[in-house]
Amino acid sequence: MIVKLRNPSRDVEVEGPALVSVVLEKLEINRESVLVIRNGEIIPNDTRLEDDDVIEIRPVISGGAFGPDPREASPHVGSEVPEP
Structure with a gap:
């Protein structure tokens, strides 16, 4: 079978049949x-x-969003907003 590897990109040949784990x-x-x-x-x-x-x-790629913590965006986040 042909196995396409990423990062760095290359193709290798592996004899099959075989389980993914193998x-x-x-x-x-x-x-x-x-x-x-x-x-x-x-x-x-x-x-x-x-x-x-x-x-x-x-490869698995994970990460979070950039920017300010939304909990710090307003002093009222997560609580009731006082009436004017």
């Missing part, structure tokens, strides 16, 4: 740090991959 182990990739995608869908570790499959392995 392919990741062969490539020494930590499952917790990647998404495995086949035909546009994220697939779990117990998915059987065939020799003619093409999968993509992408």
